[in-house]
Amino acid sequence: MKNYIQHDPWCIIEEGFRPKYNRISESLCSIGNGRFGQRANFEEFYSGDTLQGSYVAGVYYPDKTRVGWWKNGYPEYFAKVLNSTNWIGINVELDGEKLDLARCEIEQFQRVLNMKEGFLQRTLTAKTTGGKRFRLDSIRFCSIVDDKIGAIRYAITPLNFSGKIQFTPYLDADVENEDSNYEEKFWIPIEEKANNQSAFVTVETKKTAFQVCTGMSFDLFKNGEKQDLNSNTLQRDKYAECVVEVNAKDEDEVVLYKYAAIISSMNCEKDDLMQTCASSLKQAHEKGFDPLKEEQKKAWAAKWEESDIVIEGDVAAQQGIRFNIYHMNQTYTGEDERLNIGPKGFTGEKYGGSTYWDTEAYCLPFYLSTADQKVARNLLVYRYKHLQKAIENAEKLGFKDGAALYPMVTINGEECHNEWEITFEEIHRNGAIAFAIYNYIRYTGDKAYIGEYGLEVLLGIARFWAQRVHFSARKQQYVMHGVTGPNEYENNVNNNWYTNYIAIWCLKYALEAIQQVRSEDESRLNAIFDKIKFYEHTETNRWKDIIDKMFYPVDEELGIFLQQDGFMDKEQILVSDLPEEDRPLNQKWSWDRILRSCFIKQADVLQGFYFFEDHFDEASHRRNFEFYEPRTVHESSLSPCVHAILAAKLGMEEKAYEMYLRTSRLDLDDYNNDTEDGLHITSMAGTWMAVVQGFGGMRVKDGALYFNPMLPKGWTSFSFRIRFRGAILSVKVDKNGTTIDNHSDIQVPVYINEESIL
């Protein structure tokens, strides 16, 4: 755990440069706009430790799977998020001396992510080895108004010398991924151009043949006066630069404005890439840096208007929640149904892929409440479009007749993860994808979704579960063997309660969905049945038989549901019995020891209670929570938020607050010692849930909103806005109670502590 980041309600502030934390700061202060993103690398050359990262949404490389021992069924590739063209680069020479902060004496340094207005700022004064003192001020942002545009204001002020200040703004696509297998490069050159005031580089990914065209243009000012440009240009494969210089004297502020346009073949015909890029770039350049920054500020204000959570009386908690919301918003905008929410977003390359079950289980509620309905809908449609791939994925594992198994990790619908206990066995992900359909409709009331897209997905998933269970002759019940639940600290177990439960729920929901479409549009139903060759009688009868005869592991004595068949045979010790030096277990214990222990990474019985709250009474909630919470080590970033919500529901305020703290500042304080790789984007949505569903106690039932709020001790108040079925509500909880205002003309039923208030 580190806590060098200053507490501030709206900004992430690194005061004083810490080279050894540079990668962490680069992750924390990443900027993006849902279409591309950029780690907080320095613009100028830096010879110190850094993870260079510039990412373009949807552009990936299928790198060869690397395993020690191949298992049949492993996917052939691992889809990598690609480090793409460096568009921020501006090399600097101060009177002939190349600027490299790693070789400077730094007098003052501040790196600030301004979340309110959506930009990254760096100011510093330093002295070169040659003794030149200077000030550097840079501001940059990825526009959320025009998501092709990035802009940089980069200022140098000599403080004790006069001489030539040379800038080399460049575009460099000759870049690598740190996680490549053999240090190979994934980009091939297509075209480079450089002229007096602009340059373009187009490159193409190997194998996948995505093209990305990046353009830059720039202006040079001295003390506010625009300078004539006389660029020396250089271009080579995958690279273009322009060198400009100006004479400056002591205290002259020399400013390079660099504009970039980034466009990929995801969004533009390859033949038109260059032209589209050039025209976007021209438009941005003509608008100019300050107007672009002003519109950025307004657009972020609108975002915050929709999704902010205000916490009074606890600035660390305030900063934490805004940090989470900010990164969620710049990772995924919901405008492109082909995109999804990568585990590291645009902040790192680790974990590859872009889509985990995190999207459905953790991210969907955030977008449902804080963005236009189409955003959440696009997250569902994304999976609909991958249905055929999910069917093929299931076929690779021996399933048939249209059974669909969605991948554990994917970028294009194909599986790209390669641990057998996860890839083949952590199949509960299928349940979360079905639940998301239910959850979306419950929240939005958009029942038409079932007929349009939902039913086909539900039928594919139901078919999978119906084949994945088998009948135990001994038990005379259906069982499910060889699974890994959300608790990844048990692998290859039999009858994971959560997986069994959600599987049966999927069968029931699919049956309901069939009836719903039948009652609304029987011809649509028949068309779907024909398309997927659905033998309703035979298939649904089997489903009903499975529903009737499913086995669920329970412990009668304790009155709890069991993680899995063998759980009570484990040695039962508690997290409180663990020596501090043994934690985190995943860094201190060998894997087998973790698996044998009763310690839980993420309590999946409780995940089931979170999803299916109304299926169980409060006493059962309490018994299961009190059994599992003391055994849970929360070494999944997705774990604490669910515990926070359940603890809040059960009135356990301290526990709820403890869990909230674990989730909200996970990256800011680098709890897991891995922020340098990038941020835990998907778990950030869980932090939002911990406030709104946990402390706010928000639930949706029968088209109405219910709140059962709880105000944590240290907070003066907390408030948030949500969208619900066209209405925009603000909710404020303070010591006097809960106030809810409807800022729209649309009436929606709202209850506070079970009393109707609107």
Added chain:
Amino acid sequence: MKNYIQHDPWCIIEEGFRPKYNRISESLCSIGNGRFGQRANFEEFYSGDTLQGSYVAGVYYPDKTRVGWWKNGYPEYFAKVLNSTNWIGINVELDGEKLDLARCEIEQFQRVLNMKEGFLQRTLTAKTTGGKRFRLDSIRFCSIVDDKIGAIRYAITPLNFSGKIQFTPYLDADVENEDSNYEEKFWIPIEEKANNQSAFVTVETKKTAFQVCTGMSFDLFKNGEKQDLNSNTLQRDKYAECVVEVNAKDEDEVVLYKYAAIISSMNCEKDDLMQTCASSLKQAHEKGFDPLKEEQKKAWAAKWEESDIVIEGDVAAQQGIRFNIYHMNQTYTGEDERLNIGPKGFTGEKYGGSTYWDTEAYCLPFYLSTADQKVARNLLVYRYKHLQKAIENAEKLGFKDGAALYPMVTINGEECHNEWEITFEEIHRNGAIAFAIYNYIRYTGDKAYIGEYGLEVLLGIARFWAQRVHFSARKQQYVMHGVTGPNEYENNVNNNWYTNYIAIWCLKYALEAIQQVRSEDESRLNAIFDKIKFYEHTETNRWKDIIDKMFYPVDEELGIFLQQDGFMDKEQILVSDLPEEDRPLNQKWSWDRILRSCFIKQADVLQGFYFFEDHFDEASHRRNFEFYEPRTVHESSLSPCVHAILAAKLGMEEKAYEMYLRTSRLDLDDYNNDTEDGLHITSMAGTWMAVVQGFGGMRVKDGALYFNPMLPKGWTSFSFRIRFRGAILSVKVDKNGTTIDNHSDIQVPVYINEESIL
């Protein structure tokens, strides 16, 4: 499955060249002498497909572990068997045209491994692209008389041309492993020398700093007349060559005799390497090729005298068993207790390491019966010498107080395998290592071994099991969770019967061993207890409690022991129900499907019956065999031999013969489609067991030998020799019965079908 190898009782014959099977033939016809070995690569340059392999016992490289997803506890390196200096190389130019069989038109070709006399022979006639016809005759062997020496007779006869025949005998250590991660080389140059008639290359392994010095010398003959040499020499890093030539005309036979001496720092001080190598080389050269070959023939005759099995009436079966015995003998001689039996011996680089539980479970009985007692003893001492490493290995997994977990795969005592379900969970290997001590003493009567070496190993192993079980409060019994049995088609299971059973047997045997040493030499016992800080009262009381309260999974209804807790909940189908196209499962089914199925790679309950035959009555044998055999797919090379032995014991002749066929020609007929990687050396010993313990029904009880023979239908007779407590017995089984002769002066009690005969 392939069957291009001709059936012959004493030879492995490839008639006609099959380039696409070249790697297979290279494996099958490998030669070795326990100290070094060589695949059947061509001496001259060959541009076609080949796996070059020259291996020196005990010389390895710790290559970086390669996994997709790192788990805590994985070993940092994978010990690789190293491709070492090529000592066979002889490049040839026929009147200026470089010889490369891949570019020749081959008229006749024969590659023969002569197992009786221990040499590899290749004869061929071919025509070059330039139209030159020639004959090539080569013979080579690795001397088992002086295990530093290799010798080659390499003859070229022009058939339609006259001109210069140029030979370039060379030594080349600039070689690679195919299984290197990044195509890096593992050898660094130390010294090269080349002069008129000899050359030397010394190289050192990176990291491990083994040195290997290889020397060569040669003579050139034309039509039986020795030629004066006038070599052109060349040396560079890791390489040395001598170029010699002679004018030849049509039908002149030109012969290059090449002698090699190979010596590593395993057996010689580094400073003396070159000198020792040179003197060995000189000695061999002076002796000359024919005398060396003659003494090789005699030495192999002596080996066969000890270990041959003669099968009359079935040449395929005869060839199969001799092939297995031959390779066992040239892989491991038992003369160096630091060596062991690699899974591929000197025939390939796959699987790395050198020691698996195969050694104790499968190889030991072969060496016990066919070699001097010290050979088997050295196999045990090998593990004794690794005891401290096994304790460290256990510590890495969280065990303490001297608990020892021997590695799954090792070359120096450290674990070097990296699949969590194997490395951390396939812990039954510890049981096999203890059983080998018992088995060795049972066979040899060498009780002193317990006090000298055995007890410390047994105590370390017992301590491991005592920590690895835990008490189930629910069951009120001890259980063992998270293991993988010999049946690797189930992973991470609870209460694998075989593992539970052998664990408890280890505890009991350790208790017995303590008492034995106490009664024989109490001061030795106390010295051991002091050395390992053994608290007898506390520790043995815990062991006794575990022995008393261990849980064993059984199925009362079927009267069988269960693979593991959940086995009867699996869908129960039989191998005979499997479509042919689904097999082998490990190439056709995804891993999870295999794990969920009831199909068994290698039946570990039956392995337990094999080890502990006398603990169970015959009805129990039968019930368990009849339950497990039909569920076993034998996709482990170690599986069929145990089934053959049990089937023979149960009088199931057809099943026993079917199982024997599967094991004996596994590599010759390339059943598993992987002979190109090298031979399954360790399973070869199982083939020997299938004949001697299966059809011969040989057992040892209370110092006596028992035979219950069965003659398979197609066989006229079978006979074998065994050593037993100083006596040498020949056993012959034919249609008239069983004849046993004692060729020694030492009387040993022998029973045939329970009747005393000697």
